[in-house]
Amino acid sequence: DQQVKQNSPSLSVQEGRISILNCDYTNSMFDYFLWYKKYPAEGPTFLISISSIKDKNEDGRFTVFLNKSAKHLSLHIVPSQPGDSAVYFCAASSNTNAGKSTFGDGTTLTVKP
Amino acid sequence: KAGVTQTPRYLIKTRGQQVTLSCSPISGHRSVSWYQQTPGQGLQFLFEYFSETQRNKGNFPGRFSGRQFSNSRSEMNVSTLELGDSALYLCASSFRTGDSGELFFGEGSRLTVL
Numbered sequence: 352d353q354q355v356k357q358n359s360p361s362l363s364v365q366e367g368r369i370s371i372l373n374c375d376y377t378n379s380m381f382d383y384f385l386w387y388k389k390y391p392a393e394g395p396t397f398l399i400s401i402s403s404i405k406d407k408n409e410d411g412r413f414t415v416f417l418n419k420s421a422k423h424l425s426l427h428i429v430p431s432q433p434g435d436s437a438v439y440f441c442a443a444s445s446n447t448n449a450g451k452s453t454f455g456d457g458t459t460l461t462v463k464p
Numbered sequence: 465k466a467g468v469t470q471t472p473r474y475l476i477k478t479r480g481q482q483v484t485l486s487c488s489p490i491s492g493h494r495s496v497s498w499y500q501q502t503p504g505q506g507l508q509f510l511f512e513y514f515s516e517t518q519r520n521k522g523n524f525p526g527r528f529s530g531r532q533f534s535n536s537r538s539e540m541n542v543s544t545l546e547l548g549d550s551a552l553y554l555c556a557s558s559f560r561t562g563d564s565g566e567l568f569f570g571e572g573s574r575l576t577v578l
Contacts, residue, residue: 355506383565394468394554394569395507440506444565450495450512450558451520452565457506 354378355443357455365463370428372458374441377422381443385452386415386426389438398439399426431462466491468570470555476576482543485573489536489557496538497567498530501552510553513538542575550577 356375364370374384382403387395401408401415401424408415414427428435441455469488477483489496497512497520509522513532530540536557542549552574556567 357506360504385566387567387569392571394556394571395567396569397566400566442507448520450497450514450565451509451522452497452507452567453509454499454507456504 352377353455355441355453355455357439357441357458359458360456361459361461363461363463364431366433367430370426370431370435370460370462372426372428372439372441372460374424374426374455375422376424376443378443378445378453379419379422380445380447381453382446383444384415384417384424385442385444386413387440387442387454388435389440389457395440428460431460433462433464436460436462468555468557468568470553470570470573472573473571474574474576476578477545478578479545479547481545482541483545483575484539484541485553485555485575487538487540487555487557487570489538489555490559490568493557493559493568494536495558496532496536497556497558498538498540499554499556500524501554501572502550507554510540545577547577550575 385400386398389395417424438457442452444452498510499507512520532538552572554572556569
């Protein structure tokens with residue numbers, strides 16, 4: 352049972368346009384949702400997070416939206432830059448199971464110049 | 465501030481052997497967790513240690529084990545290696561619990577089993 356799913360393995364967008372990465376989850380007990388970015392030969396790096404009590408969190412070019420009723424979250428990158436090309440992982444954690452994060456399979460974003 | 469350090473970065477083993485991977489967390493971080501990443505797969509949770517105690521364990525066989533030392537450094541061990549154990553093993557540390565659970569990852573140890 353995969354509790355966090357990223358249904359799009361890849362996404363390609365033009366530089367300057369918006370990138371939208373999607374993530375679905377099944378466990379309503381998750382308290383936080385996080386996005387990580389991973390470049391080849393490097394470990395994932397934290398990008399942005401959102402608490403389950405909020406529906407939007409913004410940090411510069413990155414905005415995460417949470418729709419609890421649909422158990423869906425999305426990451427918006429505006430404007431997209433070639434340096435954003437990487438694998439993006441959606442993850443979820445709960446306060447009752449601290450220390451364990453559940454990850455999706457990742458979406459490879461390619462931003463074309 | 466030094467990041468999470470994992471050693472070795474690359475290693476090649478043969479089936480049946482065992483391997484030990486090491487992780488030094490960011491100074492002050494008491495939680496260390498381990499993840500396995502295989503091609504096309506997300507990060508699969510192995511286990512998490514906090515103050516030398518295993519708090520969480522993922523769905524991996526008993527061949528996968530770990531421990532944490534008093535200085536928060538952690539090791540994971542895989543015994544009787546199988547071909548399917550070939551993967552990138554990532555260690556992550558975090559400072560406190562009950563927050564968003566933001567993890568700081570090392571660069572990983574890439575294990576190849578022949």
